[in-house]
Amino acid sequence: MNRIARAFWLSRPGLGEIRSVHLPEPEEGEVLVRSLFSGVSRGTETLVFRGGVPESQHAAMRAPFQEGEFPAPVKYGYLSVGRVEEGPKELVGRTVFCLYPHQTRYVVPASAVTVVPEKIPAERAVLAGTVETAVNALWDAAPLVGDRIAVVGGGMVGCSVAALLARFPGVRVQLVDADPARAKTAEALGVDFALPEDALGERDLVVHASATEQGLARALELLAAEGTVVELSWYGDRKVSLPLGEAFHSRRLTIRSSQVGTVSPARANRSYADRLALALDLLADPALDALITGESAFEELPEVMPRLASGEIPALCHRVRYPETV
Numbered sequence: 001m002n003r004i005a006r007a008f009w010l011s012r013p014g015l016g017e018i019r020s021v022h023l024p025e026p027e028e029g030e031v032l033v034r035s036l037f038s039g040v041s042r043g044t045e046t047l048v049f050r051g052g053v054p055e056s057q058h059a060a061m062r063a064p065f066q067e068g069e070f071p072a073p074v075k076y077g078y079l080s081v082g083r084v085e086e087g088p089k090e091l092v093g094r095t096v097f098c099l100y101p102h103q104t105r106y107v108v109p110a111s112a113v114t115v116v117p118e119k120i121p122a123e124r125a126v127l128a129g130t131v132e133t134a135v136n137a138l139w140d141a142a143p144l145v146g147d148r149i150a151v152v153g154g155g156m157v158g159c160s161v162a163a164l165l166a167r168f169p170g171v172r173v174q175l176v177d178a179d180p181a182r183a184k185t186a187e188a189l190g191v192d193f194a195l196p197e198d199a200l201g202e203r204d205l206v207v208h209a210s211a212t213e214q215g216l217a218r219a220l221e222l223l224a225a226e227g228t229v230v231e232l233s234w235y236g237d238r239k240v241s242l243p244l245g246e247a248f249h250s251r252r253l254t255i256r257s258s259q260v261g262t263v264s265p266a267r268a269n270r271s272y273a274d275r276l277a278l279a280l281d282l283l284a285d286p287a288l289d290a291l292i293t294g295e296s297a298f299e300e301l302p303e304v305m306p307r308l309a310s311g312e313i314p315a316l317c318h319r320v321r322y323p324e325t326v
Helices: 042-049 128-141 156-165 182-189 213-221 272-282 286-291 298-310
Strands: 004-012 015-022 030-041 080-086 095-098 105-109 113-115 148-152 172-176 192-194 203-208 223-231 254-257 292-297 317-321
Touching (some): 030 042, 113 272, 156 286, 182 286, 203 213, 213 223
Parallel strands (some): 292 317
Antiparallel strands (some): 095 113
């Protein structure tokens, strides 16, 4: 078998390239995976592409199979779906999800891949990592039956949270975003939509995922007394100012952080593997296809990533398609 693979590298901030990679022979307990699809997580990956990861967060932002160091050169990414070509017989031929960068083939420990259920199309399975983030956020948020909830920020993570909340009994969910085009996505996910100035107030819970100072301030404004904002945004090296005077204290509001790097303390009895397996099961809902808003070939990534980073391509999840023979 050809042991040369191709990988997408950030050679310097704002400039990517495809490099050849020599693959090792899989050892016992390892698998060789041929990539079918990968996903570009627009928020995090475009931050990396621009060179915006703060030095203090280099370790926290490191992806499981990252090579190189921030700001560059670095091989980064974590939404890969492929087929096992070599390895333990129970895995050979199976479609798997792995937190691996954009690369045509790769060798990883068998424990690093999760089998994609047969009912889940490989094309949709690239959303597993983002839905896993949404699962963790809702474990942190602990919404109750009948809650009035807003999700501020209709990006990939915000839409994933809204999609899962739509399944909660009696919960009234409104997706809030400054882009009117997100109304169509909200409709596909089965939730209401509003522009920030039109959003309903008196919310018991607001999940914030816009990664903007204005969005977080608006999230606080939408809360009912003693309500909670769950903050999912990653701001990189940007400073954020908040109106914590005014009625913040008298209304006893709460801001709580949430991120996927650790399993929510509310589910301390669950493992990372449990959380990812749950995310994959939740992808059985075809409504989540609305989160995939574009696709390009792997070879096009050096030209596509700058357009994603600049907003020229207004993506939620941008899917990368790999050639059948590599």
